[in-house]
Amino acid sequence: MRLFLFCGSLAVGKGGAERVATELAAEMQRRGHDVWLGFNGPGSPAYTVPAGISLYRRDKRDDAGFQQDLLEIDPDVIFIFYTNQELLRLYGLVGGLGIPVAIQECTNPDRLYRNNWRSKCGRPSGALWERELVASGCVRLRMVMPGYEDSFPEYIRQNVRAFPNYAMPPLDGMLEKQGPRKRIINIGGLKRNKNLSVLLSAFAQLAGECSDWDLYVYGGGTPATDSYREEVDALISSYSLEGRVVFPGAIQDISYEYQKSDLHVITSPSEGCPGCVLEAMAHGIPSIGGSHCHGTNMLITPDNGVLYDGNNEVSSLVEALSTLMNNSGLRERLGQQALEDSLLFLPERTYEQWEALFSEAASYKDNMSRLYHEQVAIDPERARHMLRSREKFFSEAGAL
Structure with missing residues (x-):
């Protein structure tokens, strides 16, 4: 054809x-x-x-x-x-x-x-x-x-x-995580509609308790995202999160970034079929997302991740983050189920x-x-x- x-x-x-x-x-x-x-x-x-x-x-x-x-x-x-x-x-x-x-x-x-x-x-x-x-x-x-x-x-x-969509399988050559610090991965957060401010607010409330965790936000590189970045930087400063929130930019091979991560969070209020959730699943990483978000709430289940209450966003997200950030065994169990569920979305x-x-x-x-x-x-x-x-x-x- x-x-x-x-x-x-x-x-x-x-x-x-x-x-x-x-x-x-x-x-x-x-x-x-x-x-x-x-x-x-x-x-x-x-x-x-x-x-x-x-x-x-x-x-x-x-x-x-x-x-x-x-x-x-x-x-x-x-x-x-x-x-x-x-x-x-x-x-x-x-x-x-x-x-x-x-x-x-x-x-x-x-x-x-x-x-x-x-x-x-x-x-x-x-x-x-x-x-x-x-x-x-x-x-x-x-x-x-x-x-x-x-x-x-x-x-x-x-x-x-x-x-x-399909769940992107990990690229060959799995990377070993370096150092004791743990990562939350967020994709596309510099687009205004991805609702990064909610994630920053929730993460700020746990930053002291979970001092070995950092937040990595991927994406950006357009005039719209560059403008929003100024607002995001102001929030980071107000929450004293300098050095704890990292912006690597747009990455060609995002698979390697998932391999370095421990938890995926998506705070969009609305999606179609969020590829980032499917990608996290294929890499054996549990996701946290909003129960109100179409698409997200069709992929994340109680067996492979956590849905927070979209009507009470920040406090509910704090609870979900705290549960997974402080329980490596639960993260591993949910991630294993996410990996198994990803087989339903083979390329x-x-x-x-x-x-x-x-x-x-x-x-x-x-x-x-x-x-x-x-x-x-x-x-x-x-x-x-x-x-x-x-x-x-x-x-x-x-x-x-």
Whole structure:
């Protein structure tokens, strides 16, 4: 197959969607497919892209050029990773080219339409309608956790494939921990929505009692994270945590950092399928996360980690941290179960589902009207209404 994968933020930083897109492109190429990896230029992908994958930098000022290039590439599938309303703009450019379009929603549905998607009307109902408009024209949709597909009406749901990301196995050459100090690992904490302030507040309350523990926060390197870093540094100073909180930056091989760590903590209020929890599981490290956080609360169980009360964040997190930081035997037991649970998320199993999704999507290329007929069979009125809405949308967008 000829696959055009598009992740607009690929050159912005080392986030979860960017890693999934890069590694997916590499695996599909390894399986014999021709792969293009597209992103918004300028710049270069934050993650290393293997040789043989064609990189495509989209010039957002040249929509016609983008459309013409796609027609010349003539992929069997255009696949878009998205987290916000930029999808609407992209779909307006590619949805009428006669090429099957498939998409991945990179977060949980509630977070997407309530927070991330800024509709023109400014209301969640508008975001839901725009989301359905695009989804109704896509031959396949990938959701990052089972159950998320229920957020779509039935006529769309039949084309949703919901499966989690894989758990990244440890890199070869396991590292031995050096010295007596212990580590809490946090991934992406310099993004404001990761709620690092709660972790800093809780850690500060235990820093004296657990004087042999340090907090390592990975990520950063963008203007947004650099701005937030100033606020974080002020909190660290106010809590007298200088030297106890470390910021190594964005790391290419994060596996080695997990191998040096004893405990993983995620304080995000909302996630899709948090790769950091899966990574910690694969490295035999227990995770602490919020019971209120979609995605996180679907992976962390009482047998492999601890969920703290999201309605009483700091005090509940202090209790969870204290329990695990002061009990090495419990950490080991939970970590062993986490490692066993990670076998449910093996890469090969996930990539087989990805390849099947692409194959299903590509089968529409010679019969693009098939999608509409499938939808009419489920909900004729709604399918016809959304077809008319898409035609009007393309007309107003001046799309090909």
